[in-house]
Amino acid sequence: MANKTPITVAYGDGIGPEIMRAVLRILDAAGAQIAPEVIEIGEKVYLKGVTAGIEESSWESLRRTKVFLKAPISTPQGGGYKSLNVTTRKSLGLYANVRPVQAYHPFVDTLHPRMDLVIVRENEEDLYAGIEHQQTDQVVQCLKIISRPGSEKIIRYAFEYARAYGRKKVTCFTKDNIMKMTDGLFRKVFDEVGQQYPDIEKEHWIIDIGSALLADEPERFGVIVTLNLYGDIISDIAAQIAGSVGMGGSANIGDQCAMFEAIHGSAPDISGKGIANPSGLLNGAISMLVHIGQADVAAKIHNAWLCTIESGVHTGDIYKEGVSKKRVGTEGFADAVIERLGQLPHHFKAVSYQTAPKDVQPTPLSLQTKKKKELVGVDVFLDWTQGTANDLSKIMEEIKTPALKLKMISNRGVKVYPDGMPETFCSDHWRCRYTAVAEPTIKHTDIVELLQKVGEAGLDFIKTEHLYTFDGVRGYSLEQGE
Numbered sequence: 001m002a003n004k005t006p007i008t009v010a011y012g013d014g015i016g017p018e019i020m021r022a023v024l025r026i027l028d029a030a031g032a033q034i035a036p037e038v039i040e041i042g043e044k045v046y047l048k049g050v051t052a053g054i055e056e057s058s059w060e061s062l063r064r065t066k067v068f069l070k071a072p073i074s075t076p077q078g079g080g081y082k083s084l085n086v087t088t089r090k091s092l093g094l095y096a097n098v099r100p101v102q103a104y105h106p107f108v109d110t111l112h113p114r115m116d117l118v119i120v121r122e123n124e125e126d127l128y129a130g131i132e133h134q135q136t137d138q139v140v141q142c143l144k145i146i147s148r149p150g151s152e153k154i155i156r157y158a159f160e161y162a163r164a165y166g167r168k169k170v171t172c173f174t175k176d177n178i179m180k181m182t183d184g185l186f187r188k189v190f191d192e193v194g195q196q197y198p199d200i201e202k203e204h205w206i207i208d209i210g211s212a213l214l215a216d217e218p219e220r221f222g223v224i225v226t227l228n229l230y231g232d233i234i235s236d237i238a239a240q241i242a243g244s245v246g247m248g249g250s251a252n253i254g255d256q257c258a259m260f261e262a263i264h265g266s267a268p269d270i271s272g273k274g275i276a277n278p279s280g281l282l283n284g285a286i287s288m289l290v291h292i293g294q295a296d297v298a299a300k301i302h303n304a305w306l307c308t309i310e311s312g313v314h315t316g317d318i319y320k321e322g323v324s325k326k327r328v329g330t331e332g333f334a335d336a337v338i339e340r341l342g343q344l345p346h347h348f349k350a351v352s353y354q355t356a357p358k359d360v361q362p363t364p365l366s367l368q369t370k371k372k373k374e375l376v377g378v379d380v381f382l383d384w385t386q387g388t389a390n391d392l393s394k395i396m397e398e399i400k401t402p403a404l405k406l407k408m409i410s411n412r413g414v415k416v417y418p419d420g421m422p423e424t425f426c427s428d429h430w431r432c433r434y435t436a437v438a439e440p441t442i443k444h445t446d447i448v449e450l451l452q453k454v455g456e457a458g459l460d461f462i463k464t465e466h467l468y469t470f471d472g473v474r475g476y477s478l479e480q481g482e
Helices: 016-029 043-047 056-065 084-091 148-164 182-194 207-216 228-242 279-291 295-310 330-339 389-398 444-456
Strands: 005-010 034-039 067-070 096-102 116-122 132-134 140-142 169-174 201-206 223-226 249-253 258-262 313-315 326-328 373-383 404-411 414-417 429-436 460-470
Touching: 005 016, 005 056, 016 279, 016 295, 016 330, 034 056, 056 067, 067 279, 096 148, 096 228, 096 279, 116 148, 116 228, 148 169, 148 182, 148 223, 169 182, 169 207, 169 228, 182 201, 201 207, 207 223, 207 228, 223 228, 249 279, 258 279, 279 295, 295 313, 295 330, 313 330, 326 330, 373 404, 373 444, 389 404, 389 414, 389 429, 404 444, 429 460, 444 460
Parallel strands: 005 034, 005 067, 067 258, 116 223, 169 201, 169 223, 313 326
Antiparallel strands: 096 116, 096 249, 132 140, 249 258, 373 429, 373 460, 404 414, 404 429
């Protein structure tokens, strides 16, 4: 390995610089062939007025090296600052967040000594699309975006990862009993893709009971694939019940670039004290070495780290009287890992990455089809505070066109007209559904004509959602009794 692989490195904020120095020292001692390019991100960049927390010159480095080893950062208090993690993942197309979670019993305290799983989280869509609006005095909205290609990419990645690393089962978590269209699409794609992997066991759990099982019986899972928000939550739960969030590293994988990091934050309360555990970032760096084709060095470091853990040399976050042998700080822990380079663990199974692929390469998307799309109605949303649902219905019944008539009014997702219940609490945010009078389909100009009349009636329409069918199948939700 005469040629060193360029990587982009960010020291971050809080404990970030301390743990990054320790990790890079371990990588150097182990013979990692890397050429770091250092960029500045995080709090200092935010305070310069760069709302994304990263400057354009840094993007140039990332696009050039395509490999990012990132320490935790701090985001200043107050509004106006974008999440750098979300921005980086979406801008570089890092669609797969991969978090291995393993228990290190009996050296790290846990109730689940056999826990060994991997969470594969969709990284670009869902509520993390960040599309939010305040529409009335009382109501804000956040759009949940789930796409078929985005779902297929992450689900295929999970199955390919399981096959590549010898995992026997892939489990999908959704809430498709409530969000029947968004989470329902993810579940449907999981079922479709799963049929192409007959060698791997498949199962699905609703996210609430699935999370409960994860907390109570994590050893029943191999690979879990799920949507962005759920994955964010259960990843930290899994890391904590395994023993410590401070031990976890993650990989963010895209078709062209990849980012590796610890899963914990910048911990400014212990910054500068030299006591932070560098294990999370080190485990992220081990994944990076596998990704760039330095599997031997990755295994060498991983085994030395396991030797350090089982020898009882622990940082304060996992130190336990009667189990731990020596309490060390950040640099002391790095020294202990370096001292054990070349050794193999005795209690834990030694790690080898010889059979690991440089990167999991999902097969091309194959489930995308073009359907016949027809416009059949429109939901008109109003900001209105002038009375009850019945009062509004009388106004809206009078607003009609030759093509469209009022079918239903709802408030916060509950039908209030016709046949609404007087006990239903209503906000100032109303949805009025109009459907075709005679023809099964309508035109966009019919909606424009309707909105013209709504405006002439002095009503504040704040948005519309068109109602479509796809190959004759309804592409919108119905209210109870509709």
